[in-house]
Each structure stands twice: as structure tokens, then as C-alpha cells.
């Protein structure tokens with residue numbers, strides 16, 4: 001569940017940024033969790049009810065065994081009737097056969113539902129989180145989200161596929177056994193019922209504790225996963241700084257913390273199981289003692305006592321089993337709660353109810369009016385303030401400024417990864433907030449400084465720019481981005497797998513793939529963050545040619561690190577501390593803006609004059 005800002009503010013605590021999923025269980029969260037779980041179960045209604053039927057038949061046949069036992073004792077043994085005995089034993093065998101078939105069917109159906117619901121949940125959570133804006137991942141941590149997606153769904157998978165069925169089966173047996181106990185001997189049953197609160201009390205008490213600790217335990221396991229993920233992801237940095245020992249130590253602390261929390265949970269569960277068993281079997285002992293006296297006094301038959309003991313043991317066993325798995329069920333509740341928190345988080349950036357459509361073809365006119373923005377993670381620190389900007393369709397604009405000036409942030413706002421806190425960002429005179437983010441992004445081509453490639457072939461990675469592109473268009477884009485020189489040298493050309501994250505390519509090659517993607521996309525607006533370090537002189541000049549081609553006939557906004565880009569731009573914007581300091585051409589700015597002259601001298605040493 002998302003925590004509303006106001007509730008925390010009322011208590012005078014630091015406000016929780018919108019988009020942050022909670023780390024603590026709540027009553028409301030539990031209700032949501034159950035509702036969501038039911039929604040997923042209801043999708044497989046037919047199998048669910050079949051499983052319930054199989055469960056009923058299986059439980060019914062176990063209960064029927066008690067009756068056949070009574071008849072075997074009273075009619076077969078005590079009446080001394082071999083024919084009856086044969087018949088009754090045959091009936092018993094029939095009941096056992098029914099029990100076996102129904103149990104097998106129940107096992108299959110329940111396990112199927114467990115696996116399916118876990119798979120559906122995984123898919124739903126993944127679908128949902130991919131709709132979240134970047135701020136969601138910054139606030140919650142990718143590791144945490146990943147852990148919920150994998151670990152918590154696995155917990156649910158095992159529990160729904162096993163423990164849940166154990167609980168329901170034994171619950172049914174318990175009810176059935178109690179009813180039959182009552183029919184067999186109301187007096188003795190009164191005694192059983194009197195002892196029941198004694199058994200259920202501790203179960204509820206320890207169950208609550210187990211649930212709370214289960215949730216804490218899962219959170220700690222998520223921390224372990226998150227830390228490991230981050231360390232392994234940055235393994236080169238870790239090893240280059242000889243940081244392994246420190247990280248191992250930190251990992252151990254996370255693991256130990258998770259272990260300690262798990263032990264607390266296990267301890268409570270041990271109490272839960274022990275108490276339930278002692279209490280349940282003491283009750284059976286009490287009944288045997290009382291029942292034995294009843295048979296001796298002629299108040300009940302031996303068959304009835306046999307059946308009664310059978311049901312009493314069944315009831316005690318069922319109570320034990322329910323209490324044993326109830327801890328597991330509470331774990332499932334914890335896991336579902338963590339998953340529903342993800343599923344219920346509303347994306348901060350989404351299409352309005354009645355989104356406008358960008359008129360096609362998109363012209364690529366950009367307008368920023370008095371834009372102010374701070375990142376959700378650091379709301380107190382403005383990153384852009386009072387930015388006013390008009391860019392004409394087809395204009396080529398270079399963006400320069402010291403590190404941290406807000407250049408990439410401007411790109412993030414244009415891509416509508418975030419909404420501005422003040423002012424408006426418009427594309428073709430429509431406020432981005434009135435558009436579907438997907439509509440906006442489909443008109444934009446992004447070439448980021450750090451290229452992200454995905455596991456797959458060069459072919460697949462270029463197609464990423466436009467999934468419906470045909471083969472010819474892909475080859476053309478690869479040629480235009482000067483990728484063919486290195487791609488054709490690979491063993492299988494474009495079909496060569498590039499390794500996870502495209503590790504088998506150099507930084508410059510990766511960037512050319514990114515340019516090919518953007519060429520293939522053929523966007524109305526190009527956002528280009530020039531790489532500074534990835535290129536040697538030759539690839540730089542090749543890329544320059546590729547970029548020239550890419551920027552033709554479209555609005556382009558380039559975070560410039562190269563003199564060639566700056567001089568070729570129609571206009572240069574100089575940014576500092578989140579403000580637009582100056583704008584003009586290279587020569588104009590060298591004269592008018594001391595900041596630009598300073599930057600130019602540092603970044604483009606050959607630019608003087």
C-alpha cells in the first residue's frame with residue numbers, strides 16, 4: 001500500500017515521498033492482500049472448485065472410515081458375523097480407493113493452482129512495475145522490487161501449492177470430525193469442545209507473532225538480495241578497489257540480520273507447534289479416560305468408542321496440522337502483502353483519463369514555460385528553476401554547462417520521466433501532462449551517454465528502436481550508424497549474440513548501435529547525450545557522420561561535449577545551477593557569456609578565435 005503523505009505529516013514525521021512502497025504491515029494492507037489473492041485465484045475458478053470438490057470427497061472418505069470402523073467392530077467382531085465382516089471390509093476398501101483417487105486429484109489441482117497463481121502474480125507485478133516512472137525505482141530500490149518479484153512469489157507458490165491445501169483439508173477434517181464426534185457421543189463431545197479454546201488460544205496468540213516476524217524476515221532476505229545484486233553488478237569496481245573483504249563483511253551483517261530475524265520467527269513457530277500438540281493430545285487422553293468408563297458402564301458400545309477415538313485423533317491431528325501450517329499461511333499473507341503493495345502503487349506519471357493525441361506528423365516544437373523541478377528523492381533541492389525555452393521544429397540546439405547543471409534532467413522532463421513541480425513542458429504546444437507518456441516517447445529518439453544494450457543479437461538490439469521494423473530497414477540503420485564495419489567482422493554478423501548487456505562490444509561500438517536504434521526510430525525529436533570518453537578519433541569522426549545524418553530534418557537537442565556539435569548547432573544553450581544562463585551561437589556566446597567562454601576554453605581548447 002502506498003502511504004498517504006498526510007497521515008505521516010499529521011504525526012509530525014518526515015513526509016513519505018509519493019511512490020514509496022511501505023516497509024511495514026498494516027491492517028488495511030492485509031485486507032488488500034487477501035482481496036488481490038482472491039482475484040488471482042478466481043481466474044481459475046473451474047479448477048478451484050474441482051479442487052474443493054476433490055478436497056471434500058477426500059475429507060469425507062476419511063470421515064467415512066470412522067463409520068466403517070465402528071461397524072466393523074460392532075457388527076463384524078462383536079456380532080460374530082464373518083459374512084458381515086467380509087462385506088464391511090470390502091466397503092472399507094472401496095472408501096480407501098475413493099480417498100486415494102480424490103487425494104491424488106486434490107494434490108494435482110491444488111499444486112497446479114499454486115504454480116499458476118505464482119506465475120500470474122509474477123507477470124502482473126512485472127507488468128505493473130514496468131509502468132512505473134524512474135522515480136519509483138530510485139525511491140524503492142531495484143533490489144527490493146526484484147526480491148518481491150522473485151522471492152515473495154516463490155513463497156506464495158510453495159504455500160498455495162502445499163500448505164494451503166493442508167490447512168483446508170485439515171480444517172475440513174476438523175469440522176467433520178467434530179460433527180461426527182457429536183453424533184457419536186454428545187456428552188464426550190461437550191468435553192472436547194470445552195478443551196478447544198485451550199488449544200486455539202495459543203495458536204492465535206503465537207500465530208500473530210509469527211506473521212509479524214514473517215514479514216520482517218522477508219524484508220531482511222530482500223535486503224540480502226539487494227546488497228548482493230548491487231555488489232555483483234558493480235563487481236569490476238568492487239575488485240578494482242579491493243573492496244571484496246569489506247563487502248563480504250557487510251554481506252555477512254545483512255545475512256546475519258536475516259538469520260536472526262528468521263530464528264525469532266522459527267522460535268515462535270516452535271512454540272506454536274509444541275503447545276498445540278500437547279494441548280490437543282492431552283484432550284484426547286482425557287476423552288479416552290472418560291469414554292472407557294462410559295463403555296464399562298454400558299453407556300456406549302465399543303464400536304462407538306473406537307469411532308470416537310478415531311475422530312478425536314483425527315481432530316487432534318487436524319488441529320496440529322492446521323497450527324503447523326498456519327505459520328506458513330501467515331508467511332503467505334506477508335508475501336502477498338508485499339506483492340500487493342507493488343501492485344497497488346499507482347504510477348506517478350500516467351496518461352490522463354482523457355489524454356490528448358499528438359497531431360501526426362509530430363512537428364517537434366518544444367516549449368518550456370517557467371519550469372521548476374526537484375527530484376522526488378530530494379524534494380528540498382531544486383534542480384531546475386525558472387527555465388523558459390522555445391525550440392522551433394527542425395532546430396538543432398546544443399546544451400552546454402558544468403556538471404550537475406541540470407542538462408540530463410531537462411531530457412528526463414522532455415521524456416516525461418518526471419513532471420515539473422512548476423511551469424509546463426510542451427511538445428507541439430500540448431502540455432506533456434495532457435498526453436499519454438507513450439505517445440510522447442514514441443515521437444522521441446534517445447541516444448544516452450551510457451548505452452544500454454540487452455542480452456541478444458545485434459539485430460535484436462537495433463530492432464529495439466522500432467519493433468515492427470523490417471530487416472532491410474535494420475540493415476540500413478546499421479549502415480547509416482557505421483555499425484557494419486564492426487558487425488560484419490563478428491562471426492555471425494548481425495546475428496552474433498552480444499552477451500549480457502552487450503559486454504562483448506566496446507563503448508564506442510555500443511554507442512553506434514544506440515545511434516542505429518535512433519535512426520531506425522526516425523523520431524521527430526532527437527535527444528542526444530554525447531559520449532565523452534568512449535571514442536577514439538576514428539570512431540568519433542564516423543559517429544559524427546552518423547549523427548549528422550541522424551539530426552537532419554528533425555528537432556535535435558544535444559548535450560554537447562564536442563566542438564563540432566557546438567559549432568554546427570543553430571543555437572547553444574548555456575546552463576548553470578538549473579537555470580538557463582545564456583543562449584546564442586558559438587561566436588556570439590564567446591563574446592557575451594563569460595561562463596561559456598570559460599567552458600569552451602576547458603572543453604574545446606581549440607575553440608578560441
Ligand SMILES: Nc1ncnc2c1ncn2[C@@H]1O[C@H](COP(=O)(O)OP(=O)(O)OP(=O)(O)O)[C@@H](O)[C@H]1O
Pocket residue numbers: 138375376377378383401402403404405406407408409410
Ligand atoms: N535521480 C536523482 N535524484 C536526486 N537528485 C538527482 C537525481 N539525478 C540527478 N540529480 C541531481 O540533479 C542535479 C542535476 O543533474 P543532471 O544529471 O541533470 O546534471 P547534468 O547537467 O546532466 O550533469 P552531467 O554533465 O554531469 O551529466 C545534480 O546536482 C544531481 O545531483
